[in-house]
Amino acid sequence: MTAFSIVLLAMIAAFLGMRLYSVLGKRTGHEQEPVLPRERSTTPPVRLDDGDTPPSMLAAAPDASGLVYEPAAEAGLRQLLATDRSFDAxxxxxxxxxAYRMISEAYWKGDRDTLRDLCDKDSYEAFVAAIEARAARGETLDNRLIGIDSAKITAVDLDRNEARITVRYRADISAVTHDADGKLIAGSMSDASQTDDLWTFRRQIGSSDPNWLLDEIEAA
Known part of the structure; x- marks a missing residue:
């Protein structure tokens, strides 16, 4: 997928807002205290705000696709957790x-309604410009997200009341382009390519809006 920079005002449609609200840090008041697990597994989570955590538990984890964050992001995550107790990595x-799947598929399909719901004015117009340029060439995309091989938090930055989290995605995408006559002009459905992109999300700390906004995309 071509890497490009965008500012994305995420998940403002009611359905999508509710969907992401449930997975981007919603808390009901009945969960345990926020934790910051290093892996999505049955391994007990590591609390980064617990001074009693053994040093061995805070050591850099091996490079594996199940990791939630890279060691370089740990200090920023500590700071974020100390500032926003509702955050759950x-x-x-x-x-x-x-979000990676929904945004990618909406762009590939040229789904303007969905993009309008997901984007602010500038980013929506950027998407539309790309879709219109594609249409002017008579091209259509038949891209498929085969799978996300790895998704890790690589950096966390806090600036006043705003948090920014960068996630590195390695994904397999089958990218196919057809011309106006339906002829295959690029790609292959049987030959997926691996992408390596950095997506940065941002959110106002303490905001009543639970959604994180996609701020930019660039090649890793």
């Missing part, structure tokens, strides 16, 4: 993976 990553 595991839930954030579940929502971030869902």
């Amino acid at each position: 595991g839930r954030f990553m579940e929502g971030a993976e869902a």
